[in-house]
Amino acid sequence: MPLPSTAGQEQRKDFNPSKPLLIVDDIHLRFGGLNALSGVSFQVQPGHIQAIIGPNGAGKTCILNCICRFYHPHKGRIIFEDQDISKVPTHRVAELGIARSFQNIELFRGMTVLDNIKLGHHVHMHSGFLSGGVYLGKARKEEMRVRAEIEERIIDLLEIEAIRKQVVGTLPYGLQKRVELARALAMRPKILLLDEPMAGMNLEETEDMARFILDVNEEWGVTVVLIEHDMGVVMDISNSVVVLDFGTKIAQGSPEEVSKNPHVIEAYLGAEDAAYSKLGL
Structure with missing residues (x-):
């Protein structure tokens, strides 16, 4: 190619x-x-x-x-x-x-691809401590909206649907770099x-x-x-x-x-x- x-x-x-x-x-x-x-x-x-x-x-x-x-x-x-x-x-x-990726991969290797990407959206989350702790109401709705946005836009764009539930540490180096880009994009x-x-x-x-x-x-x-x-x-x-x-x-x-x-x-x-x-x- x-x-x-x-x-x-x-x-x-x-x-x-x-x-x-x-x-x-x-x-x-x-x-x-x-x-x-x-x-x-x-x-x-x-x-x-x-x-x-x-x-x-x-x-x-x-x-x-x-x-x-x-x-x-x-x-x-x-x-x-x-x-x-x-x-x-x-x-x-x-x-x-302002979002960035790093020369050396800076991902949470024990977490899944999807969870790593969702962390990038954290700066835009607005639910409070209590609703987030019990994962009800506003927190749950916001989490589902973020997940839909990530899966429909970022995961689709970077062609990583097949690995979204895999643990990052088990992935080849090239795919880990792609996940790091995805996390940066989740920051909008x-x-x-x-x-x-x-x-x-x-x-x-x-x-x-x-x-x-x-x-x-x-x-x-x-x-x-x-x-x-x-x-x-x-x-x-x-x-x-x-x-x-x-x-x-x-x-x-x-x-x-x-x-x-x-x-x-x-x-x-x-x-x-x-x-x-x-x-x-």
Whole structure:
């Protein structure tokens, strides 16, 4: 199965909204004497797939952690929907419409697929402590509504109906990554942060995940920020690419522009190999 066509990508590039959904503004982050991020800035347009790439240790995951408030930048701002969320408590970020997956799978391995996914919807539950404890009235109705929504939309979209009652820890790695995406979608995100969603997958699993991400973006209108090392996927599904190296932004532009940028080539290949690459050797 080939990767999804770029025809949809060209159509999305023509989308020119009046203002960005997310602004990362002059972010600085350090751990002791190590500067993890140094003045990183970029904007994410609503409805786009924004890729962040760079060599290992470039600071890509640090950016997502700053957006989610897991890390607190020493300088700079994160602006989401015109609101500066730099001081927002970590536990409130999901309520704003920001969801993410992790580089290493963070699921409850002893719970079923369905129960893991339902946990993602927890931020939108409104039943009280007592009704939830006895599982009657409002709590029961809300639980049934959430389950129907998950089964009819998310499980169907990600093609995991056959495993919804299975314990997560018994599933192959590729399916666990799909369940983690499902849990993030259950949060009803406006923007979805994906940290290497294709890592460790075989070719077929990678193609499926790329298709699911495109479906979420195009059919549901969810904006995506994607960290990924598979340059084939990045080139095929992204609208824009930001390149980090040693905690600084060295390039930004369309996938085609970034792939030809000499600073990007050098960052990935090293100066000597980059010189040979330019010569076509």
